[in-house]
Amino acid sequence: xxxxxxxxxxxxxxxxxxxxxxxxxxxxxxxxxxxxxxxxxxxxxxxxxxxxxxxxxxxxxxxxxxxxxxxxxxxxxxxxxxxxxxxxxxxxxxxxxxxxxxxxxxxxxxxxxxxxxxxxxxxxxxxxxxxxxxxxxxxxxxxxxxxxxxxxxxxxxxxxxxxxxxxxxxxxxxxxxxxxxxxxxxxxxxxxxxxxxxxxxxxxxxxxxxxxxxxxxxxxxxxxxxxxxxxxxxxxxxxxxxxxxxxxxxxxxxxxxxxxxxxxxxxxxxxxxxxxxxxxxx
Ligand SMILES: [Zn+2]
Numbered sequence: 001x002x003x004x005x006x007x008x009x010x011x012x013x014x015x016x017x018x019x020x021x022x023x024x025x026x027x028x029x030x031x032x033x034x035x036x037x038x039x040x041x042x043x044x045x046x047x048x049x050x051x052x053x054x055x056x057x058x059x060x061x062x063x064x065x066x067x068x069x070x071x072x073x074x075x076x077x078x079x080x081x082x083x084x085x086x087x088x089x090x091x092x093x094x095x096x097x098x099x100x101x102x103x104x105x106x107x108x109x110x111x112x113x114x115x116x117x118x119x120x121x122x123x124x125x126x127x128x129x130x131x132x133x134x135x136x137x138x139x140x141x142x143x144x145x146x147x148x149x150x151x152x153x154x155x156x157x158x159x160x161x162x163x164x165x166x167x168x169x170x171x172x173x174x175x176x177x178x179x180x181x182x183x184x185x186x187x188x189x190x191x192x193x194x195x196x197x198x199x200x201x202x203x204x205x206x207x208x209x210x211x212x213x214x215x216x217x218x219x220x221x222x223x224x225x226x227x228x229x230x231x232x233x234x235x236x237x238x239x240x241x242x243x244x245x246x247x248x249x250x251x252x253x254x255x256x257x258x259x260x261x262x263x264x265x266x267x268x269x270x271x272x273x274x275x276x277x278x279x280x281x282x
Pocket of ligand 1: 228229265272
């Protein structure tokens with residue numbers, strides 16, 4: 001089809017790369033990660049109340065009793081620990097409730113990507129692949145992304161719990177004032193928020209670059225060009241690959257086409273590089 005509709009002397013056709021908009025990462029953060037971060041922020045007053053109660057209980061004792069009374073400290077620690085466990089269970093339920101949001105997000109990204117790919121193929125080749133795309137069903141990349149994000153959202157929550165536990169137990173041990181602990185807890189939640197934002201933008205790259213590969217394979221296109229992200233702190237080996245043409249397998253390499261590199265665009269942590277489909281008409 002493509003050969004008929006294009007200039008036959010041209011040997012390769014570059015299909016324009018697909019660049020996902022940041023608002024899709026923002027949507028993943030807002031709908032699936034932020035609820036967990038906010039839930040931890042919302043329970044901080046409960047944790048602080050328990051911390052203050054524990055400290056006050058200990059301060060109420062004569063100092064010789066406090067120093068010589070490991071039972072009292074153990075009691076306070078165990079009630080704080082029980083509280084954190086209870087909150088951890090509430091948060092696990094929340095993570096499960098976020099699954100439909102996550103599915104919807106992945107479906108939205110896939111639909112956006114499908115439209116972009118269809119448009120890119122159409123403008124490069126004058127061939128409309130809509131029927132092929134409709135027949136192909138839900139890509140594996142979408143299922144993988146839902147599973148991966150589910151585990152990352154749990155991990156964000158678990159890590160927040162661990163950070164909070166470390167702060168309150170160290171505070172108990174050193175008998176630190178409640179206001180210092182409150183500030184450290186807010187900072188801990190802030191770190192979880194930062195991490196979630198980074199994860200969301202990385203996960204958007206992961207899903208879309210994996211969709212790039214899946215759609216390309218489906219269209220029978222086996223060669224592609226490496227597109228460096230131009231992000232700050234790019235990996236030198238990725239910058240060196242910018243614009244080079246690679247094949248999906250070593251057997252297809254040769255004639256200016258390189259064998260596949262060790263890692264593919266957008267697969268390493270926080271790599272924003274992409275692949276651009278190159279159609280060979282040789
Ligand atoms: Zn990269």
